[in-house]
Amino acid sequence: MLKMKPSCECCDKDLPAEQSGARVCSFECTFCEDCTTTVFADTCPNCGGELVARPTRSVDKLINNPASTQRVHNPAGCTKV
Incomplete structure (x- = not known):
């Protein structure tokens, strides 16, 4: 079952589990659109x-x-690719 992290790891925007708008990778790193x-x-x-x-x-x-309540916020990793 997905953890459904509650926020974007880059900008810390709320990403409610019942709403669309979140993006994940196969390791469940979570970011906003x-x-x-x-x-x-x-x-x-x-x-x-x-x-x-x-x-x-x-x-x-x-x-x-x-959904998970543990926020992961890593603004240092928020650089353009």
Whole structure:
């Protein structure tokens, strides 16, 4: 099951699990759409993998399967590729 991290690792924007707009790589590094396209050119700055749309999780499923609350924020790793 995906961790569903709550924020962009670059700009720290909130990324609610029940809403679209998050991008992830195969290691679940998580970024917002804006950082993915304007800063990273759809490539994960951590592993070099492809950043793709993270699926959403319905609110009723979040009750028993909550998203992560652990924020990962690494502004030092936010450089254009």
